[in-house]
Amino acid sequence: MQLLQDFPVLLLATFFDILPIAAIIFGFQFLVIRKPVTNLKQVLTGMVYVLVGITFFLMGLEQALFPVGRSMAEQLTNPEFLQSVRITVGELQWQDYYWVYIFAFAIGAGTTIAEPALIAVAIKANEVSGGAIGIWGLRLAVALGVAVGLAIGSYRIVVGAPMHYFIIVGYGIVVIQTFYSPKLIVPLAYDSGGVTTSTVTVPLVAALGLGLAETVPGRSPLIDGFGLIAFASLCPIISVMAYAQLSEYRDKRNMKKYIEKDEYYSKQKDKD
């Protein structure tokens, strides 16, 4: 029953979040463009759908994912649990946190697959590229990037290494890859860094980071707890470009095989 009471409240809150955006859009539409919106009815219905969708989505997250995710982050970083699964002796080493890295990886991949903003970009990329970029190919590449990013990010919190070294190395890889990737993928790859971290991922990841920083000896939640989101935005850029490079390489190899086969058959023909 609590749910039924919460729903209108959250619907209203979401409505007020969307209001400035709607005001900007319709303000410019009527004052600057001064043309009626084509299919106004359809656009308005669509916006209502978006509003209802986000409300449901957020409520579900609050009810299901966040409490479970938060308690799991706490349990996995709990010293007692860590003592029971450790693989080294003496003081806790960074290796003993292996379940945390696996969890970070898995939750990064899982939440990214369900990320609405990424689905939106993947639909557009598929449409614009004429089908050359698969919706699932892009989503999986980004998910893998976020997963690796979060695993590295939690490792950094455990060992307490300075954030900027990792980021600078990451930027270096991005710059080098940019020169060798197929040109068409570059802007999309840069964009995929930003879309991964919105509604679903940020709160869960923040809980994981703060949980880790609170329990690892010598870490301050205020300083070391931040930074996971940055990893989750940087690594997809690398993985999406890598995905494009791999598919380009595969295409080239197939093409070469095809040409060789062709030559082989034509030689056979000559012999005959």
Next chain:
Amino acid sequence: MKHSLNLFAQSLLGSLRDLLPIILVIAFFQLVVLQQTPENLLQAIVGLVFVVLGLTFFIFGLEQGLFPIGESMAHAFASKGSVFWLLVFAFALGFGTTIAEPALIAVADEASEVAAEAGLIGNHQDAMEAYADGLRLTVALSVGFAIALGVLRILLDWSIQYIIMIGYVLVIVLTGFAPDEIIGIAYDSGGVTTSTITVPLVTALGIGLASSISGRNPMLDGFGLIAFASLFPIIFVLAYGMIF
């Protein structure tokens, strides 16, 4: 009617499939690693049903509402030919969607605690609120600036790589001078700015512009706005940390 119901059922199934990985991850960790059933299982299941419904509605509305309006506005601006109003619109869109972003409000509040703890600002309510508001304003300004610059890039056909690389260099240089406490927050603030509504709208705007200006390739020129919106806040927040 029957057709649209069919379509709805299909998207419902699609959303369920999208959520399957998370459900599997959580189930695996609860049952195998932590070896306990989650508390409030019923509540969690109801919540998951809500998430599935929410995703379905959202994607439905995306294709009907957000994508078409974003693209039709981009076409209208392109045919009107007023660069000034287009840039004002881009700035307003970036600024307006970011200033109200809940994730940013949360991060700004936490950041003000960090700053107070580190002694960068006075450790009392007023100073912390002023700091958090300043931070929000900084990020919102930077996103507005970034989207406007991104639109200008599409219009003038600048290459995206060089702008991104200059941005990276700026981030690295500023990191050397900014106080340590702000660095993590600054890097994170790039990620929190692009919300679920902003991304589809901004993507549609970029692609709409690139496809209505002749000589632009939507794949090459249409994407990239979000990249700017995630990079510039880092630079602005690092600078903000240095000024305070």
